[in-house]
Amino acid sequence: MKNSSRRCFLLTGTALAAAGCGERKGPWRALAQDEVRTLDALCDQLIPADQDPGAHATGVIVYIDRQLAGPYRRHLETYRAGLAKTKRLFEQTPDRLAVCRRLEEEERPFFDLVLAHAMQGYYGNPRHGGNREYASWRMLGVPVTQVRGRNLYDLRKDGA
Amino acid sequence: MAYRQVDAVVIGAGAGGGVVAKELAIAGMTVVLLERGRWVTPFDCRKDDLRNQRTSFLGASFGPDDDRHPRVFVDRQGRERVVRPSDSPYSNNAACVGGGTASYGAMAWRYMAEDFRMKSKYGALEGSTLDDWPIAYDDLEPFYEKAEYEIGVSGNVEPDPFKAPRRKKLPMPPLAPTREHEILKPVAKRLGWHPFDIPMLRNSVPYNHRGPCMRCRWCVGFACEVNAKNGTQNTVIPTALATRSCELRTDCMVKEIATGDNGRATGVTYFDARGRVQTQPARMVVVCGGAIETARLLLNTKHRLYPNGMGNRYDWVGRNLQGHAYPKAVGLFDFDTYDDVGPGAGIAICDFNHGNPGLRGGAMLANEFIRLPIHYVGTLPPGMPRWGQAHKDYMRRFYRRSIAVMGPVQEMPLFDARVQLDPRVRDAWDIPVARLSGARHPHSVEIARYVVTKAELWLKEAGAIQTWTQVPGLDLSGGQHQAGTCRMGNDPKTSVVDRNCRVHDVDNVYLADASVHVTNGGFNPALTILANAYRVSEQIVKERRRA
Numbered sequence: 001m002k003n004s005s006r007r008c009f010l011l012t013g014t015a016l017a018a019a020g021c022g023e024r025k026g027p028w029r030a031l032a033q034d035e036v037r038t039l040d041a042l043c044d045q046l047i048p049a050d051q052d053p054g055a056h057a058t059g060v061i062v063y064i065d066r067q068l069a070g071p072y073r074r075h076l077e078t079y080r081a082g083l084a085k086t087k088r089l090f091e092q093t094p095d096r097l098a099v100c101r102r103l104e105e106e107e108r109p110f111f112d113l114v115l116a117h118a119m120q121g122y123y124g125n126p127r128h129g130g131n132r133e134y135a136s137w138r139m140l141g142v143p144v145t146q147v148r149g150r151n152l153y154d155l156r157k158d159g160a
Numbered sequence: 161m162a163y164r165q166v167d168a169v170v171i172g173a174g175a176g177g178g179v180v181a182k183e184l185a186i187a188g189m190t191v192v193l194l195e196r197g198r199w200v201t202p203f204d205c206r207k208d209d210l211r212n213q214r215t216s217f218l219g220a221s222f223g224p225d226d227d228r229h230p231r232v233f234v235d236r237q238g239r240e241r242v243v244r245p246s247d248s249p250y251s252n253n254a255a256c257v258g259g260g261t262a263s264y265g266a267m268a269w270r271y272m273a274e275d276f277r278m279k280s281k282y283g284a285l286e287g288s289t290l291d292d293w294p295i296a297y298d299d300l301e302p303f304y305e306k307a308e309y310e311i312g313v314s315g316n317v318e319p320d321p322f323k324a325p326r327r328k329k330l331p332m333p334p335l336a337p338t339r340e341h342e343i344l345k346p347v348a349k350r351l352g353w354h355p356f357d358i359p360m361l362r363n364s365v366p367y368n369h370r371g372p373c374m375r376c377r378w379c380v381g382f383a384c385e386v387n388a389k390n391g392t393q394n395t396v397i398p399t400a401l402a403t404r405s406c407e408l409r410t411d412c413m414v415k416e417i418a419t420g421d422n423g424r425a426t427g428v429t430y431f432d433a434r435g436r437v438q439t440q441p442a443r444m445v446v447v448c449g450g451a452i453e454t455a456r457l458l459l460n461t462k463h464r465l466y467p468n469g470m471g472n473r474y475d476w477v478g479r480n481l482q483g484h485a486y487p488k489a490v491g492l493f494d495f496d497t498y499d500d501v502g503p504g505a506g507i508a509i510c511d512f513n514h515g516n517p518g519l520r521g522g523a524m525l526a527n528e529f530i531r532l533p534i535h536y537v538g539t540l541p542p543g544m545p546r547w548g549q550a551h552k553d554y555m556r557r558f559y560r561r562s563i564a565v566m567g568p569v570q571e572m573p574l575f576d577a578r579v580q581l582d583p584r585v586r587d588a589w590d591i592p593v594a595r596l597s598g599a600r601h602p603h604s605v606e607i608a609r610y611v612v613t614k615a616e617l618w619l620k621e622a623g624a625i626q627t628w629t630q631v632p633g634l635d636l637s638g639g640q641h642q643a644g645t646c647r648m649g650n651d652p653k654t655s656v657v658d659r660n661c662r663v664h665d666v667d668n669v670y671l672a673d674a675s676v677h678v679t680n681g682g683f684n685p686a687l688t689i690l691a692n693a694y695r696v697s698e699q700i701v702k703e704r705r706r707a
Contacts, residue, residue: 046547052556071218115547120217123533124210128218140533140559143500
């Protein structure tokens, strides 16, 4: 048992991941394909696209799915139940903004989780799967070089 | 294999423990320094804004790990729950070599003379255990100086007229001002205040054979990539190890202080990195685990002579848990205030630490460290939607155009804000965990409400087009500035350790962390912990020479 999960872990890092780990269907780690579709639509309402990319284009869903298979595993059940309701609401009306408002009112714990996680995915470090191409940092005008600090100071200048 | 007896075991390689280990080792004593965490390097958090000491959404990257170290938190309504290090009520203060000093913002404040005699200055306060320290500022002054020079502090506090007397200037000049600093400084002067450069445990010029700060955004909460931030992990601990009479053992979880028939400590029982029980015999034990873990360890050390825990004869261990109430004012501007030059915080005033009408104390006020985009997401003016197009527009428009001013309000200690042992929950080593309960004194909140008006005034005067404030409520304090749980005092009935930080009932156990603070100043406590650790070490060495 221990060996196979280790093997699974090793394989995750390679293109063989999907084939290696038995039960996985599709490219997602924690969510099912239709849950992903619903969540993606929901997140794109929270952070819509305009002249800058929104949640969908920056991989917020990738961030959330990865964390739901990792540190946020404990939230998976809340997500499952919340997304089922969201899907039903989306099917009832084409007005997705209205659905978000209704969720914020009726399903506050679920909505707050999704909101917090979407913001982390969008504004956080790209290494976790979101903020593709540093889109949000570019939007805010933050330099995206990760490697170095900003050696802008002049040692001769007296700070006092 | 049994270990040989050493002169001292020091528990916890943070601010206090690092200093004590070094001071005892260079005095020729044999020392074992135990740390439950590990060495960390900048590569462990890699400038990860979602996983660091300040923002631990995805885990507490400076330790302890989420799986093995639970605590129990009881809220003001009496509801209890198990919390993990990455949850905010946990009051996590890092578990690694260097402790909090590996990832802190590195403000290097001396407390003011008044901060050591709060009761004499203001009188007793209903519902609070407010008291004076058994030592005065003057007792600590030489050791503040030693900490500033050995660990390394930059800044310029000369323009601060409220500071307690000091013999020497800081060893390093301040970093050049950021744009926020340049905006706020003339405004403060215009208001009749006295702005100055924050003292920081950070190299502004080459010092201690390491280079200066490179002014990046990832400072508070992160390990420094160029090793310009000074903590015990890159100063006193390497010095201690170089003497060869100090051995550092990481990944070691202390279970209890081992005791003899007479109640004196005989060493320490701990679990090593492989989970095996070990006993390290020692002539003395110095506990530096931070206010919560130190109290927990004393409570877990039971003996026929002290069945409720070491030093706990009068039920004072774990009491008076305090930290700082941080009120904050935010201002939005119609011009850029952000220049991408770290560490961000740079300018402060001490005009409102004392002398506030009808209030007992106050806080230093300073501009905030750089807020990374993820921190700014929740920095919203009243009425601003939390999501959607309006939120995105706000982020885009104001991320580079805002300044926050905040300060650590000195809290009024409460007897019932406390650390206990949880009767049921145990950690991965089957040791009872800390149970945190209680509240903050209403007067601390009152002070915060007053001080924040000054912060807001500063921003308005600087030309902010909109300002708002956030003031913490009555929920239990603690956090990284946790202090007070094993109070220092002359009367054994109302304190845990004496003025030399020796446990009243046990003459070979000392404490040297913020747990001994009677009150916690209106400042970040790191330099005071370092200075007091130097002072305690000197006492220990003196005692030993005498004996």
